[in-house]
Amino acid sequence: ILNVEQSPQSLHVQEGDSTNFTCSFPSSNFYALHWYRWETAKSPEALFVMTLNGDEKKKGRISATLNTKEGYSYLYIKGSQPEDSATYLCAFSRGSTLGRLYFGRGTQLTVWP
């Protein structure tokens, strides 16, 4: 069993606060790390796909970093807004089983106005 751990499990913040989540994964045979946002009653939406150690990606107020040697990734949200409320999923893929993603349980973010 390949464990992907995400923390915290849930987070409640005030509008305007900045926040960050952690994803840890097995570093052996790594291929790619994915972050998805899953809003209630919608499809999970890809935020980032990262493959290289040291990768940093940014989309608007959201950014992510990747450390493949130690097996972790951080997702940052700057100036959280109520529309950022969602479950944020981390997943990785391995070189030996390309195709399938191994998901963590997610971090549920609630942003209060």
Next chain:
Amino acid sequence: GAGVSQSPSNKVTEKGKDVELRCDPISGHTALYWYRQSLGQGLEFLIYFQGNSAPDKSGLPSDRFSAERTGGSVSTLTIQRTQQEDSAVYLCASSPRGEGNEQFFGPGTRLTVL
């Protein structure tokens, strides 16, 4: 363009009945995946198709579960003799080639087994 679609969106069935869940991937995507999320759990991989063949079906939890894909497009996940532990949200995703790249998800089918 059209995204991944799934039907039905909700399905309530009685224990012991068979159910079929359908997935229409994005046109031209050769790779198709099925996942499920049970209550309190993360997304769990079930099966991966490349074209019409399934190189990885290691996630199917029992022989009551089967899936097929025809014409390199539509896929059907069949659960025979449903059990209460089969209750979950079943998600389908597709990608242009597979190979660990971005997967595009459908809205899911919520299955409830009474």
